[in-house]
Amino acid sequence: MFHLKVFFYKLIMQVLKLAGKLVPQSQPFIFTGKDSSLALTKLIIDQDTQHVFIVTDAVLNKLGIAKSVCNLLAEHQVKVTIYDQVTPDPNESVVNNGIALLRKQQCDLVLAIGGGSSIDAAKMIAVLANSRQTIKSVAGLLKIKKQGLPLCVIPTTSGTGSEVTMAAVITDTENQSKSLVISPKMIAMATALDPTLMKGMPPKITADTGFDALTHAIEAYLSRYANEETDQFSLTAIKLIFKQLPTCYHHGGDLAARQALAIASCYAGLAFNKTNVGYVHAIAHQIGAKYHSPHGFTNAVVLPVVLDFYLNGSEERLADMAKAIGINTNKLTNMQAAEQFILAIKKLQVEVGIPKTLCCIEEKDIKTLAKSALKEAHYFYPVPKYLRVSQCEQLITQLCTT
Ligand SMILES: [Fe+2]
Known part of the structure; x- marks a missing residue:
C-alpha cells in the first residue's frame, strides 16, 4: 500500500515538473553591495512611479530603516505610504488591511523592506491589490489569475530567499495552518542585497x-x-x-x-x-x-x-x-x-x-x-x-x- 502511495506521489511530482516547465519564469534584477538599496530606489524613480507603498514592520520602521529610501523618493517628488503593521507569520488580516490602505492611497508600486514576513505580505498585497481574488482562492499552485502591481524587495535578513522566489506563506489563523501560495506572478521586479541594512x-x-x-x-x-x-x-x-x-x-x-x-x-x-x-x-x-x-x-x-x-x-x-x-x-x-x-x-x-x-x-x-x-x-x-x-x-x- 505504502509503495503504491509513493508511486502516486512521484507521479504528481512528475506532472508538476512538466507543468512548471510550461510556465514562464522571470528573475528579479539583483543589486548588491553597500547602499544598493539606493540604487534600487533610483530604478523605482526611473520607472515614473508616482506613489510607493512600503511594507515593513513597526520595529524596523521605528528604527528608521526606510529613511534614506524615503528621502531619495521625496527628493524626486515620489509620494510614499508606509504600512508597518506586518507581524511575524503574517495572517489574512495583515494582508487585507494592507490592500485596503494601498487602494485608499492609490499607490502604484509595492516596496517590501524587512524580513521574510514583510516580503511575503508585500507579495500578497501587490498581487491582490488590483484583483477580486481572495487569499484563500489563490492558495496553492499557480492560482493567481492577474499580474499584480510591480514589486521591489529590500531584505533586511539573510535567510528567507523570498526576494527572488515565487512563493509566499500566509498563516491561516482559523485552521492554525499555513497557506502556501506559489505563482511566477509574485516574482519581484528587482531586489537589493544591501549589507548596511543587515548589520x-x-x-x-x-x-x-x-x-x-x-x-x-x-x-x-x-x-x-x-x-x-x-x-x-x-x-x-x-x-x-x-x-x-x-x-x-x-x-x-x-x-x-x-x-x-x-x-x-x-x-x-x-x-x-x-x-x-x-x-x-x-x-x-x-x-x-x-x-x-x-x-x-x-x-x-x-x-x-x-x-x-x-x-x-x-x-x-x-x-x-x-x-x-x-x-x-x-x-x-x-x-x-x-x-x-x-x-x-x-x-x-x-x-x-x-x-x-x-x-x-x-x-x-x-x-x-x-x-x-x-x-x-x-x-x-x-x-x-x-x-x-x-x-x-x-x-x-x-x-x-x-
Ligand atoms: Fe524557509
Whole structure:
C-alpha cells in the first residue's frame, strides 16, 4: 500500500515538473553591495512611479530603516505610504488591511523592506491589490489569475530567499495552518542585497535566518528536481553559509560577511525556486503554525533530524555537500562523508546557539502535526525519500526528546 502511495506521489511530482516547465519564469534584477538599496530606489524613480507603498514592520520602521529610501523618493517628488503593521507569520488580516490602505492611497508600486514576513505580505498585497481574488482562492499552485502591481524587495535578513522566489506563506489563523501560495506572478521586479541594512540584525535572528537559508540550499540539493544550475547555486550557498554565518553571528557589523551571507541566501532562494523544498519545511510549517515558533529557528532544529532519515539513500548527495564545506573526503566512503556533513551541521548549531529540541511541541499534537506535514510534502515537494506516517511521528517525537 505504502509503495503504491509513493508511486502516486512521484507521479504528481512528475506532472508538476512538466507543468512548471510550461510556465514562464522571470528573475528579479539583483543589486548588491553597500547602499544598493539606493540604487534600487533610483530604478523605482526611473520607472515614473508616482506613489510607493512600503511594507515593513513597526520595529524596523521605528528604527528608521526606510529613511534614506524615503528621502531619495521625496527628493524626486515620489509620494510614499508606509504600512508597518506586518507581524511575524503574517495572517489574512495583515494582508487585507494592507490592500485596503494601498487602494485608499492609490499607490502604484509595492516596496517590501524587512524580513521574510514583510516580503511575503508585500507579495500578497501587490498581487491582490488590483484583483477580486481572495487569499484563500489563490492558495496553492499557480492560482493567481492577474499580474499584480510591480514589486521591489529590500531584505533586511539573510535567510528567507523570498526576494527572488515565487512563493509566499500566509498563516491561516482559523485552521492554525499555513497557506502556501506559489505563482511566477509574485516574482519581484528587482531586489537589493544591501549589507548596511543587515548589520544591526541581532545574533539570534542572524542564526535563525542563516539556518533557514542553509535548509533551502540543502533541501534544493536533495530535491528530485535538482539540476546542474540549481546544484551550483545550492553548493555555493552551503559553502558561504558555513564560512560566514559564525562571523555574522559573532561580529554582526562585518559588512563583507553580511554581504556574502545575503548572496548565499539569495542563491539558496534561486535554487529552491526551481526545486522546491522538503520534509524539513513541511514539518517546520506545521510546528510554526501551531505554536508560533519562528520559521528559521524551527527549520534549524528540524534539519539534522530529517537528514538522519535521508542518510540511507542520499549519502552521495550529502557527501557532495561535505566536500563543498571543505571536509577532506578523500579517504572516506560516501556514507562516512555524509555522516561528517550532518555532524558539521550539528556543530554549527551549537556555535550559533540553536538547541537540539523544540520544547513547544505537545505530545497530544504529534499525530496531527505528522499527518499535516506529510500532506504538505507529498503534494508539493519532490523529496528524495518518502516517510511513512509512523516514521514522521517518530521523527517529531525525537524533536521533543533528543
Ligand atoms: Fe524557509
